[in-house]
Structures are given as structure tokens and as C-alpha cells.
Amino acid sequence: MSEEKPKGLLSDWRVRIFIIAILLSLVAIQPWYSADEGFDTNLDYGLDLEGGSWLQVSLQGAVIQANVDSGMTASALVENIVGSPVEVVNVIPPSEGQSTITISLKTQASVTQSQLNQLGLSDSSVSREGNLSEITLYTTEQQLIATYLSEELNAEVIPYAVPGGVEYEIRTKAEQETVENLLADVGGSLLTDENGDKLYRKGVRTETRDLTKEILSEKLNALGLKDIPVRTVGDEYILMDFAGIDLTTAKEIAQKPGKFEIRIQTEGNNTKHVLYGDDISSVGVPSRHDGQWYTPFKLTLDGANALQEAAIETGAVNDPNSHWLYMYLDDKEVYGAPLSPSAASRIRTNPIYSWEASTGADNESKAQAEQLQIHLRAGALPVNVELVGSGQVDASLGDQFKKQAVLAGLLSMLAVAGVVYRRYGKKQILVPMVATSVSEVLMILVQL
Incomplete structure (x- = not known):
């Protein structure tokens, strides 16, 4: 009877898969060496190891529910563009099932259709009768409130339908007292909830916070900085880590639009x-x-x-x-x-x-x-932001830690290998164990 020859390692399909996985891991890590930079890889070590800077910004805004006098608000809006007193002639409220308000105004100032179009209301018309300009606006209460606050605060004001009414998101810093004074000027006020508390809160809606985060991520990706994490902290803050980038450059990247x-x-x-x-x-x-x-x-x-x-x-x-x-x-x-x-x-x-x-x-x-x-x-954020925190991490600390971590890992592996060899005294046990440990480290590093 002839003796059966032992099969080689490569004949085992599991060993072949193992070797392919290791090679793919090396390709993903992309180790290289250059005279200028020394040994380097494609790994993203993060801010703590790579060094760099971080920014924390606060989203400035307010969310309110309010009402106004439609005639006074329309008069104030037109006065702002014509620079002359405007008198309210008539206000026709919406018919049942409709939301359009018809407002008639008159002023001695000369008014053009182009000026009225700047208001961005649903529709409007103007005619000149003698020494008076007769103006008709077709709009809604939501448009009037949003346009009025936007003009007075020089910021975007976005209405959102919510159960039981309309919320107005003011996309800039607006204290409650300031908002109340502006509303009072046009016969309006903040609404209250069932407990009698005024419907005003600082900050922005969750959708706006997420949009701000998405715009920042989009901008960083466009600059080739895909590995910079942009994280939200509650509904008011956004935190960005800029690994390998100094603080001055990080601020410029975050603030510069496309x-x-x-x-x-x-x-x-x-x-x-x-x-x-x-x-x-x-x-x-x-x-x-x-x-x-x-x-x-x-x-x-x-x-x-x-x-x-x-x-x-x-x-x-x-x-x-x-x-x-x-x-x-x-x-x-x-x-x-x-x-x-x-x-x-x-x-x-x-x-x-x-x-x-x-x-x-x-x-x-x-x-x-x-x-x-x-x-x-174009990369401009939907709300005003205030820089509330920033810092820089020295890259030399990360380099020192990486060298110490590699050294500690090698010493640990050698110690374990020595104990195993002393106990069993067989290379057939030692070599697969060490190879498996090294391959596991390589495959884990691919995820960084």
C-alpha cells in the first residue's frame, strides 16, 4: 500500500480565501514609503491620532407662532419700499375654504408694479388715479407674517404647517422681546398654548438642523474631505472634526461658500x-x-x-x-x-x-x-451660526501614540508567541496562530 502524501496548504479552499482577504486588506490600506513622508498608509486615524482641529457651532434662530393685523402689516411692507405713508382702504378676509386675503391700499407716492413684485406676495396690482396710487394685494396671513419678519430682521423666515396652526422659523438670532415688539407694531402678538405660555422657543427645527449638517457635509465632500465627520449635538449644535487641518484653515473651509x-x-x-x-x-x-x-x-x-x-x-x-x-x-x-x-x-x-x-x-x-x-x-448655511467652541490637537502627540501602540502590539504578540511555543514546542501550532493574529489586525484596520 502506497503512503498518501500530505496535501499542501494552498489546496485547502479556506486557506486560499484567507490569503485573498489579506491581500485585499493590504490594497485597501495602501501602505507606501516616500523619502519625504516616510512610511504612510491610507488609514484615517481621526483627530486624536492624526492631529488637527475641531469646531463647534450654535445654530441661531427662533421658532414662533403668531398673528398680525393683515391691513397694518401690508401697509408697513409697502411703506418700506415706497418710503411714504400708506393708508389701508379695505381688507377682505378669505372666503370659506380659501386662504387668500384681498387688501386695498392707497398712497400719494408713485408706485410701480416692479416695486410690488419685490415683496414676493401671491399677486398684486397698482393704478394711478389723480395724485394717488391705488394698490391691491392678494396674499395670505402666512405670507404677510413671513415677509414682514423677514424684511425687519433681514433674514429668512419660513412658515411650516403644524397641527392646529402655522409655525414660523426665524433663521437668525431673534430674542423674544424683539419679536414681540415687531409684531406689536402691526397689531400682532405671539400666540399661547393651553397653559398660557407664549409659543416662542430659541433654536431651529430639526429639519433645518439636518439641512445645515447636509450642506456642511456636501461642501466638505466637494473639497475632497470626505472623511471629516459632521455630527449634531441636540437641535442647537453641530460639531466638526478636521483631522490633519489647522484651526485657521478649518474655519475658512466651514465659512467659505461655493x-x-x-x-x-x-x-x-x-x-x-x-x-x-x-x-x-x-x-x-x-x-x-x-x-x-x-x-x-x-x-x-x-x-x-x-x-x-x-x-x-x-x-x-x-x-x-x-x-x-x-x-x-x-x-x-x-x-x-x-x-x-x-x-x-x-x-x-x-x-x-x-x-x-x-x-x-x-x-x-x-x-x-x-x-x-x-x-x-452654494454652501451657504440656511441659518446664522455662532462659533461657540474650537480647538487644535498637536499632531506630534498622535505620532508618538501610534509608535507606542505599534511597539506595544509587537511586544504583546511576541510574548504570547513565546508562551505558546514554550508550552507546545511545535511550529505547526505557533505559525498559524501568529498569522491569524496578524491577519485579524489587518482586516480590522481596513475599517478605519
């Missing part, structure tokens, strides 16, 4: 510049109506005029489908669409300040609308 641009198609695939991101005064929350998802935004006076001029000059008012509007963030196209027929008609005679970008009707379109909201901000 480059947003709108261009219009001229002939063929050629486009021309229309406006940059600083001509976008505010960006609203994506919403669905008429079966489509939309992202609303408003332009400044200069931005609206520039878009009107470009639309007329290129012929977009006559043939919108041949002259699309394109949006770019850091020179990368993020959106493109023609003017709607109604917008093309309106922009012939007056600049348009309030716009809506349509993305479609399905769930994917909703995600696109939310993404466009981020792009329109």
Missing part, C-alpha cells in the same frame, strides 16, 4: 453668464403642487433685472425651449430647464423676483428638489 452661477443658452450649446449666487436672496423649502415638486427661491433686485435682460436679449421670452436656464455649482451643472410659458410672458414687461424650479413628479424628483435646495445655497 461658486453658484446661472447661465442662459444662447445658440446651440453655447451659454452666457446671467448671475452668481450672491444675487439669490433666499431659498425656500421644496414643496409639491400641481402634481410637481418645486424648489422655490428669490432673487435680489439686481439678479431679477439681470435675468430679465438676459431672457429678452437671447430671445428666451419668444422661444423658451431653445434657450434653457442652467445652474452650476463650482462649474458643475446641477440643473437645467426652460422658462415656463407664464414666466416667459411675465418677464417681458417686469423682472420676476420669486421663482420655482420644477424637478418632476415622482419620489426621485423630490430628492432632486431637496438636492437643488442645497445647490442653490
Whole structure:
């Protein structure tokens, strides 16, 4: 009977899988050596080991529920743009099942339709009778409150429907006393809950906190800093760790917006510049109506005029489908669409300040609308933030710790290997044990 030869290690499929796993781990870690940097890898050690800086910011804002006198509020808004007293003639409340308020005003000042369009209300008209301008506004109480507070506080104010009413998120620092004084000027006040407590709280809504975090992550990813964690702490704070980046650079990265641009198609695939991101005064929350998802935004006076001029000059008012509007963030196209027929008609005679970008009707379109909201901000945060904490970790401490950790690991492995060899005295037991320990370390490091 012939003696059966022992099989080699590589004939075992488990050993082959083991070796492949080790090789893949080495590829993922990407160890290399250079004369300048010495031995290095692709591992992300984090702030404590890599050194760098950290920032903690507080989200400034307030959330309220309030009411106002519609006539006084409309009068105050128009007075701000015409610089002359405005008298309330009549206020027609909404009919049953509707929300539109009709407000009639008059003033001795000369008022143009373009000035009224700047308010961003639903609709308006103006006519001149003798020495008086007669104004009619069609709006809602929510629009009036949001627009009034936005103008007075020079900040975005976003209304949100909640059970039993409407919440207004003020996206800047606004103390309760300041808000109450502004509301009192137009015959309004803060609402109260069932306990009689005024419906005012500092901070922002959870959705806004998450949007701020997403914008910061998007901006850092665009800069190639994908491994920087952006974490929320409650509803008021966001914490960022910048491994390997000094404190000055970290502040610049967090505060510097991207480059947003709108261009219009001229002939063929050629486009021309229309406006940059600083001509976008505010960006609203994506919403669905008429079966489509939309992202609303408003332009400044200069931005609206520039878009009107470009639309007329290129012929977009006559043939919108041949002259699309394109949006770019850091020179990368993020959106493109023609003017709607109604917008093309309106922009012939007056600049348009309030716009809506349509993305479609399905769930994917909703995600696109939310993404466009981020792009329109060009990395600018939706709320004012205050730096409440920062610090820097010396990289030399991390380097020292890494060397000590490697040395401690090697000594521990040698000690265990010595004990096992002394006990059993067989290399067949020692070598697989050490190899398994080393491979486990490599595979764990891949996750860093």
C-alpha cells in the first residue's frame, strides 16, 4: 500500500480565501514609503491620532407662532419700499375654504408694479388715479407674517404647517422681546398654548438642523474631505472634526461658500453668464403642487433685472425651449430647464423676483428638489451660526501614540508567541496562530 502524501496548504479552499482577504486588506490600506513622508498608509486615524482641529457651532434662530393685523402689516411692507405713508382702504378676509386675503391700499407716492413684485406676495396690482396710487394685494396671513419678519430682521423666515396652526422659523438670532415688539407694531402678538405660555422657543427645527449638517457635509465632500465627520449635538449644535487641518484653515473651509452661477443658452450649446449666487436672496423649502415638486427661491433686485435682460436679449421670452436656464455649482451643472410659458410672458414687461424650479413628479424628483435646495445655497448655511467652541490637537502627540501602540502590539504578540511555543514546542501550532493574529489586525484596520 502506497503512503498518501500530505496535501499542501494552498489546496485547502479556506486557506486560499484567507490569503485573498489579506491581500485585499493590504490594497485597501495602501501602505507606501516616500523619502519625504516616510512610511504612510491610507488609514484615517481621526483627530486624536492624526492631529488637527475641531469646531463647534450654535445654530441661531427662533421658532414662533403668531398673528398680525393683515391691513397694518401690508401697509408697513409697502411703506418700506415706497418710503411714504400708506393708508389701508379695505381688507377682505378669505372666503370659506380659501386662504387668500384681498387688501386695498392707497398712497400719494408713485408706485410701480416692479416695486410690488419685490415683496414676493401671491399677486398684486397698482393704478394711478389723480395724485394717488391705488394698490391691491392678494396674499395670505402666512405670507404677510413671513415677509414682514423677514424684511425687519433681514433674514429668512419660513412658515411650516403644524397641527392646529402655522409655525414660523426665524433663521437668525431673534430674542423674544424683539419679536414681540415687531409684531406689536402691526397689531400682532405671539400666540399661547393651553397653559398660557407664549409659543416662542430659541433654536431651529430639526429639519433645518439636518439641512445645515447636509450642506456642511456636501461642501466638505466637494473639497475632497470626505472623511471629516459632521455630527449634531441636540437641535442647537453641530460639531466638526478636521483631522490633519489647522484651526485657521478649518474655519475658512466651514465659512467659505461655493461658486453658484446661472447661465442662459444662447445658440446651440453655447451659454452666457446671467448671475452668481450672491444675487439669490433666499431659498425656500421644496414643496409639491400641481402634481410637481418645486424648489422655490428669490432673487435680489439686481439678479431679477439681470435675468430679465438676459431672457429678452437671447430671445428666451419668444422661444423658451431653445434657450434653457442652467445652474452650476463650482462649474458643475446641477440643473437645467426652460422658462415656463407664464414666466416667459411675465418677464417681458417686469423682472420676476420669486421663482420655482420644477424637478418632476415622482419620489426621485423630490430628492432632486431637496438636492437643488442645497445647490442653490452654494454652501451657504440656511441659518446664522455662532462659533461657540474650537480647538487644535498637536499632531506630534498622535505620532508618538501610534509608535507606542505599534511597539506595544509587537511586544504583546511576541510574548504570547513565546508562551505558546514554550508550552507546545511545535511550529505547526505557533505559525498559524501568529498569522491569524496578524491577519485579524489587518482586516480590522481596513475599517478605519
